[in-house]
Amino acid sequence: MKISGDRIFNVVSAVVAATAAVILAITAYTLATGSAPILQKEGLSFFTGIMWNPNPAHEVFGALPYLEGTLVTSAIALIIGVPLSLGIAIFLSEMSPATVRVPISYLVELLAAVPSVIYGLWGLFVFRFYVKDYLEIPLNKYLGWIPAFKGTPYGLDVLTAGLILAIMIIPTVSSISREVLRAVPNPIREGAYSIGATRWEVVSKWVVSYGRSGIFGAAILGLGRAVGETMAVTMVIGNSVGPDAIPTSLLKPSQTMASLIASNVRDASDPLSFSAYIGVGLMLLILGLSINVIAQVMVTRLLKVKGGAVE
Amino acid sequence: MTTSTAVVNPTVSVKLTGAGSTFINPVLQAMISAYQAATPTVAINYQSVGSGAGISALEGHTVDFAASDAPLQAADIAKAPNALTIPTTIGAEAIAYNVPGIASNLHLTGKVIADIFSGNVTTWNNPEIQSLNTNVTLPSNSILVVHRSDSSGTTFVFTGYLSQESAGWNKTYGQSKTIGWPVGLGANGNAGVAGVVQGTTYTIGYVELDYAIANKMTVASVENNAGNWVLPTLASSAAAATSVTSLPAGNGVWSTFNLLNQPGANTYPIVTFSYILVYKDLSVNTDLNVNSADALVNFLYWAVNTGQGQAQGLSYVPLPANVVAIDVATIQSITFGTTALAIQQ
Numbered sequence: 079m080k081i082s083g084d085r086i087f088n089v090v091s092a093v094v095a096a097t098a099a100v101i102l103a104i105t106a107y108t109l110a111t112g113s114a115p116i117l118q119k120e121g122l123s124f125f126t127g128i129m130w131n132p133n134p135a136h137e138v139f140g141a142l143p144y145l146e147g148t149l150v151t152s153a154i155a156l157i158i159g160v161p162l163s164l165g166i167a168i169f170l171s172e173m174s175p176a177t178v179r180v181p182i183s184y185l186v187e188l189l190a191a192v193p194s195v196i197y198g199l200w201g202l203f204v205f206r207f208y209v210k211d212y213l214e215i216p217l218n219k220y221l222g223w224i225p226a227f228k229g230t231p232y233g234l235d236v237l238t239a240g241l242i243l244a245i246m247i248i249p250t251v252s253s254i255s256r257e258v259l260r261a262v263p264n265p266i267r268e269g270a271y272s273i274g275a276t277r278w279e280v281v282s283k284w285v286v287s288y289g290r291s292g293i294f295g296a297a298i299l300g301l302g303r304a305v306g307e308t309m310a311v312t313m314v315i316g317n318s319v320g321p322d323a324i325p326t327s328l329l330k331p332s333q334t335m336a337s338l339i340a341s342n343v344r345d346a347s348d349p350l351s352f353s354a355y356i357g358v359g360l361m362l363l364i365l366g367l368s369i370n371v372i373a374q375v376m377v378t379r380l381l382k383v384k385g386g387a388v389e
Numbered sequence: 390m391t392t393s394t395a396v397v398n399p400t401v402s403v404k405l406t407g408a409g410s411t412f413i414n415p416v417l418q419a420m421i422s423a424y425q426a427a428t429p430t431v432a433i434n435y436q437s438v439g440s441g442a443g444i445s446a447l448e449g450h451t452v453d454f455a456a457s458d459a460p461l462q463a464a465d466i467a468k469a470p471n472a473l474t475i476p477t478t479i480g481a482e483a484i485a486y487n488v489p490g491i492a493s494n495l496h497l498t499g500k501v502i503a504d505i506f507s508g509n510v511t512t513w514n515n516p517e518i519q520s521l522n523t524n525v526t527l528p529s530n531s532i533l534v535v536h537r538s539d540s541s542g543t544t545f546v547f548t549g550y551l552s553q554e555s556a557g558w559n560k561t562y563g564q565s566k567t568i569g570w571p572v573g574l575g576a577n578g579n580a581g582v583a584g585v586v587q588g589t590t591y592t593i594g595y596v597e598l599d600y601a602i603a604n605k606m607t608v609a610s611v612e613n614n615a616g617n618w619v620l621p622t623l624a625s626s627a628a629a630a631t632s633v634t635s636l637p638a639g640n641g642v643w644s645t646f647n648l649l650n651q652p653g654a655n656t657y658p659i660v661t662f663s664y665i666l667v668y669k670d671l672s673v674n675t676d677l678n679v680n681s682a683d684a685l686v687n688f689l690y691w692a693v694n695t696g697q698g699q700a701q702g703l704s705y706v707p708l709p710a711n712v713v714a715i716d717v718a719t720i721q722s723i724t725f726g727t728t729a730l731a732i733q734q
Contacts, residue, residue, distance in 0.1 A: 131569030132540075133548075134464075136562065138569070202584065230531050232589055234574050317538035317575030319568075331574035341538040341577060342567055348464075351567070 106363060113357035115350060124357055130320040132342070132351035139354040141361060143323035147236070147332040148365070150325040151311065152304040154240025159247040159304075160297045164286070166248070167255035167293075172281050183256070190249035198313030201242045206233030206314055209241060214329055229329040232316075237328040239315040243307055247300035254299060258292030259285055291377045298373040305336075305366060312337035335362045403684040408436040409443020409456035410542050411578060412597055413663040416478050416705045417456060420696040424688055431684045440542040441566055447472065447666055450674050453685055455666045458542025459566060460643035471669040473639045473723065475716050476662040477692060479648070479706035481626035482547055483601035484609040484659075486593040487586050488513060488528065496521040496618050497609040499554025499650075499658065505593060506534055506551060507558055508572035513591065528591070534573025535585045535594035540566040543579060546661040547595045550649050595659075598626065599704035613658045614650050625657035627706040632656060636712065639719025640669060660706075665689065672726040682725040689720050690732045 116124055120139050127140020166186060170179050210233030221227045229235075262285050270280040286293065316331020323333040335358045343355040407417075414437035421433045438446075440457035447455035448468040460474060484497060501517050504510040510517050514527040537544045545566045552559035562568050576585045579600045586594045587604060598621050601608050610618035619625050629651040637643050648660040667689065668674065671682040693716040697707040708716070723730060 129569065131562065131565075132567040133563045133565030133569070135565070136569070203588075207588075230533070232533060232574070234585065234589070312538065312577065313581075317577075318573065319570050319575070322570065322572055333575075337538075341575065342540050 106360075109356055109360040109363055113353055113360045116353040116357045119350065124354075125361070128321045128324060130323075132348065132354070134348050134350070137348075137350055139351070139357070140320075141335070141354075141358050143320065143325075144333050144335045144338050144358060145361060145365070147315070147323055147325050148305055148334040148336070148362075150236055150332070151240045151243055151315070151334055152301055154237065154328075155243035155247055155304040156297060156301055157244075158241065159244035159300060160251055162244070163248050163251035163296070163300070164255055164293065166252040167259055168281055168286070170252075170256045171259035172277075172285065183253070186249050186252055188249075189245070190253075194246065194307060194310040195313075197242055197246055198310035201238060201310060201314040202234075205242065206238050209233050209238045213237070218329060225326065226328050229327045231329050232331075234314055234316040234331055235327075235329050236315065236325045236332045239311050239332075239334070240328075242310050242314055243304040246307060246310060247303050250303055251296045251300040254296035255289075255293050258289040258296065261292075262288045294377060295373070298369065301369060302366060305369065306362070308336040308340040312340050317341055335359075335365075403431045403681040405431065405433045405454070405681060405685050405688065406436075406452045407433065407443075407454040407456060407665075408438050408446045408452045409666075410440045410458050410663055411437045412440075412458050412480060412542055413456045413478055413665075415599065416700055416703050417692075419699040419703060420692050423699060424691055424696065428684075428687075431688065433688060439540060440545070441540050444469070444666070447668075453667070453671075453674055453677060453681075454689075456663060457666060458661055458663045459545040460646060460664060461666065462644045466642070466644075469666070469668070471640070472666050473669050473719050474637070474641075474643045475639060475665045475667065475689060475693065475719055476636075476708065476712055477665045477716075478663050478697075478700055479626060479630050479708065480661060480663065480704075481598040481621040481629075481657050481706075482543060482550075482595050482659040482661070483598050483606070483621040484593065484611060485583070485586050485596050485601050485606040486609065487590055487607065488530075489590055491525060491527070491607065493607045493609075494618075494620060495525065495607075495609045496612070498612045499550060502609075502611070503551040503555035503558040505532055506536070506570075506573070507555075507561070508534075511572075530591040533589060533592045534570075535582050535589075535592050536568075536570050536573050536575055537579075537582060538575030538577050541578075542566060542661075542663070543595065543597060544568060546647070546649070547659065549647055550659045553649055598623075602704050611658055613654075613656050614652050615654045615656070617654055619655060619657045621657050621659070623701065623704060623706060625655055626660045627709070628653045628656040629658075629660035630662075630706060630712060631709050633711070636715050639715065639722065665692070667723065669722060670724055670726065671730075672724075677725070679725050679728055679730075682723075683730045686720055686723050686730045687732055689723075690717065693717065693720070 116139055123140055126142055128142050129138045129140050131138050170183055210231050214231030217227045218231050266284050266288055267280055270284045311334050315337055317333055318331040325332040339355050339358055417435055421435060440459055443455035444457055444465055446452040484502060504517060512529055512531055514529050519527055548568055549564040552564045576582045579596050582594045583596050583600045583604045586592045608621055610620050613619050629648045632651045632653045637646055648662060650658045671677050693708060693713055700707045
């Protein structure tokens with residue numbers, strides 16, 4: 079019996095595709111069983127509690143501050159990183175001549191190849207002093223009455239971590255957005271120009287609007303990177319624990335879920351605290367999945383993707 | 390019971406692995422280099438992964454020896470039965486600070502340090518600090534506490550000291566390799582704490598003495614048991630070990646033993662052993678045979694004797710003679726199954 083090449087190709091593709099699902103299932107199962115002891119001890123207060131002490135004599139584990147730290151730093155990264163990335167993408171796809179586009183695209187993509195520990199070291203030894211002197215001290219001096227800018231500026235805090243993350247998501251968000259914009263069919267632009275639209279109107283009303291679901295997808299990928307980023311964040315966020323880690327101000331040390339795990343898990347010899355770090359990993363997985371599900375829903379429902387739109 | 394003595398072929402090439410404490414790492418790596426230069430048939434690989442991870446690896450039999458700044462606790466002893474404790478080096482922990490215009494020798498008591506690290510004393514000119522330093526003009530700036538973000542033997546020793554000095558600290562936070570710190574920011578490793586303290590004004594942190602010396606940090610004089618103000622130096626930390634009279638035996642329980650607050654007029658109060666941990670019967674490590682077990686025992690014997698010459702240059706304290714004697718007895722008791730292991734002295 080002869081087996082056709084198509085058939086082999088189908089089977090191989092299906093197996094490869096299933097691998098991704100299997101890996102996710104194994105990860106979820108391992109995290110769930112690993113965090114069972116801590117969930118039995120702490121119950122729901124593991125997710126809602128704010129006290130954290132891994133000392134076996136005083137054990138208490140509440141992971142809420144780290145969820146908040148992750149959400150706040152990622153939000154800063156998106157608020158600053160996405161507009162910058164979109165600007166880069168619009169410039170590269172709509173305005174720049176090819177002689178400029180190629181080297182700039184290459185440089186932006188090179189940013190993605192810099193290992194995160196390098197961003198962390200640069201943040202710790204260089205960037206944080208600029209953030210402190212030129213951003214945090216003025217913010218604290220003139221806007222210190224706003225709770226978000228209260229505290230003593232040290233440069234190792236939520237703001238610095240968010241800014242480092244913003245820089246780190248730029249290559250992902252900008253290069254995908256650029257591809258999305260370049261995929262917008264030229265007749266759209268030509269039609270817009272023919273009815274007398276300016277370049278600004280063409281880009282903002284037609285091109286970006288046409289590609290918005292794709293740009294949204296790029297931002298979600300950036301968010302995924304920001305939520306899971308470990309090394310760079312742990313070096314600049316200040317790594318406080320417990321109630322002290324709640325990000326009540328941008329000028330305050332905090333902690334993300336990923337940085338907490340990175341700092342502590344390899345040396346957690348006590349079984350319950352090890353389980354607590356696995357539990358934080360489970361929270362991180364749930365958060366990541368939720369972000370993706372919400373993003374899917376938003377792309378299909380809210381943005382009302384029509385046939386032919388660039389996704 | 391010992392029934393025979395192994396005859397070892399000296400040309401056999403042996404690979405040994407160890408893991409654990411980052412604190413002992415600089416001096417242990419220096420010892421390993423020196424030993425390998427003299428004994429090229431033995432290759433030793435030590436991974437500086439942290440005391441807790443080292444103990445876990447020993448319990449899982451994935452390494453031949455572990456190193457830890459915290460002695461084995463009851464739960465560890467249950468998982469690593471018949472493990473021996475070999476104090477290998479001694480180090481001090483300095484209270485380092487960065488306050489512009491203030492040199493080393495700021496006076497601090499254990500109670501004030503505990504109050505600073507628990508957030509009860511929040512400014513440098515707080516009366517608790519000022520009353521100990523009447524001739525120093527202290528600024529009114531807030532104190533920024535810097536602690537370790539990773540699980541650390543350094544933190545274990547430091548919080549042990551705070552627990553001895555402050556009943557409130559002991560009750561709320563206690564002694565552990567990681568703590569629910571009420572204030573401050575965390576940095577990774579001794580190098581991380583040293584970097585943050587040096588790069589940020591009005592900070593205070595705790596680092597191993599060698600990091601404080603290497604980075605020329607300003608350090609506090611801490612009040613010792615005799616009521617004297619003592620700076621952390623090699624001499625003042627060595628004094629802590631010489632005044633120890635009753636050490637546990639190598640196969641004894643070390644979980645409650647420490648070198649904190651030892652007597653002596655010039656003894657620095659925050660001093661610790663760093664320990665190497667091995668099984669008494671090395672045959673429980675399946676990757677070892679009589680030859681490699683013998684090589685391990687010879688390395689350990691060398692480390693607590695000749696190897697101590699590496700300590701001082703790296704700001705560690707060489708073991709005093711009474712500790713070496715206990716270590717030698719411990720090392721001589723190590724067997725492979727029922728086979729005693731020959732030590733070339």
